[in-house]
Amino acid sequence: MITQVSQPVLEVHDLTVSYEQHPVLWNVDLSLPAGKLIGILGPNGAGKSTLIKSIMGLITPTSGYIKIFDKALPEVRSRISYVPQRESVDWNFPASVLDVVVMGTYGKLGLFRRPGKKEIQVAQDALEQVGMTSFAGRQIAELSGGQQQRVFIARALAQQADLYLMDEPFAGVDMATETAIFQLLQDMTAAGKTVLVVHHDIHSAMNFFDWVIMLNLHLVASGPKEQVMTEELLRKTYGGKLNLLTQVTDLIRKQDFNPLKR
């Protein structure tokens, strides 16, 4: 059940990715419409983060390509914003909330130039949007998990992009914050932005997303929520055992070289 769209914001063409000798994504081929709140669902180790990292150019795929706004990544980088997983950084790093959010403006600033009044204003606006204005001067080590997550989202907002890629922004976030963030994301899509979110909770996915991608090493489904969120597809994503695919993965890992790499 894979719906392709014309004039996609994002086109993933026949993408295969492997870590070392461990294939984690098989021939993913999808296209996404603009102005939608899009969820990426799948069990642990399904390759959800890998997909996002490949789109962001952090991982070099074994084969296939990605086009964003019909262009290659380097040409449109300033229009894309990325929220890494919260655990990917050391929150004991000596920095204030504002310091981290200002990093969102670095892309437009480029090398050498230092953030000035304008950048700080952008960062403060972003903090206001996530309801963290009063935390601007706080050390990031003193924040709760949910607050750290909101700081990361504020940093992404400060990038003022058109396409947002968020890796598990709801991990470790309480219900009230989750609803508030979803509300914010819906406001963003209403303003024409496209938001792609790696997510694990099927229940809230049902409520908030417009479009859903289901992954489990391969692409199970991609399409409007109403068509995709069926019991059969969910079972295929979460429940069904991928016996054959897992065995092939093991087989590849046992080789002395990576046969997928050309």
Next chain:
Amino acid sequence: MEDFLYFFTFQDPSITWVVLGITLLGIGSAYVGTFSFLDKKALLGDAISHAVLPGICLGFALAGEKDPRYIVTGAFLSGALATFLSSWLKKNTKLSEDSIIASILSIFFGIGIVILTVLQKSGNPEIAGLNSFIFGNAIGIAEADLLVYGGLSLTIILVLSLFLKEFRLMVFDPNFGQAIGFPIQGIRFVFNVLMILAVVIGIQAIGVVLMAALLITPAAAARFWTNRLSTLLLLAGLFSVISGIMGTYISFVLPKMPTGPWVVVFLSLIALLSFLVAPKSGLLPRMLSRRRYVRQMHRDHLMKALYKAKEAEQAYLSLEEIHALYPFHRNDIQQSLTLLLRQGFVVQNTAGVCLTAKGVSDAMRIVRLHRLWELYLNEFLHIAPDHVHESAEQMEHLLTPELEALLEQRLNYPALDPHQVTIPREAHDR
């Protein structure tokens, strides 16, 4: 004392030069070191500093004398080779980072010592100066050498200041940096070059064996005092400069005394002091606040005992009765009693100890907090009444007036606690 005055009044221009050099070198290495400390790459600095020895010796052998240009270039190249090798090995083998670093360090240093010994046997009269590269000798540095080392330090400081934003991003969130299109690989390369340079500038003053201490210890000590990167850099620089100058001074007063070990001694003192007395994270402040809490606890327990006696229509508690209540804390209770007497919360006469009006009011607050917390645990967290006392014994010393007000509001100003005992309040609050 005369030496001290002579040294620190800078009458001797050569001392002024050395101190200036050490200052620049201290700031430069602490600056680079702070970033590698935050990046959790402290060991790499140690490996590099040992790995520059073969380069120094080969530079010397090539020049036939202690020419700083040859020696600095040699040191830089062998440091670069070590850095490159360690990242190559990490990428292409399954060895863990610490084994790679340990091997690189010992292999390079071993080779360095072998070459050094061979050179020493060669009978070149210049060789004596080469030994100072092991443990450093700041006083022995010639002015021409100082220009080279000082200039390099200045370069490090300038480049780091220029790229502050980029290095911050590289350490905190390299993935994000790459995602927004920053050449993180290139930035890391520049940083590694600075790191090697920071080692190279210290080889003559501090020595290869101990240079890593000057990179990492200032940042580690400064981290106790601050949570801000700018302050951290400033403090680390300051600590480094102070120890550098003190080490140089010792080398000046005690001839033949190497500088490096003394710098490390002073750095360690600063680090130890920071570990002990730094506010909040220091050992001493934490012990003190723990002790304050225990004092407060005993005081509160005594007040509570007197209040409960009063509830049971017994105005006075004799000293024996009080000590019987807390058999293992005689001294603590005695201390609390003395304090309470002085503060006018209690009075003592032949019948025993009794609360004053002021004391009643304060004791009532503690008992109220205790019972409110018990009720809160029982009603909101559904904990059985016979399990709530322990927690309340701790919380009664901690709850603030704001939280008390919130508890009262949530529980709707209750009259009784879970044990059906009255929650006491002031007459005007009832």
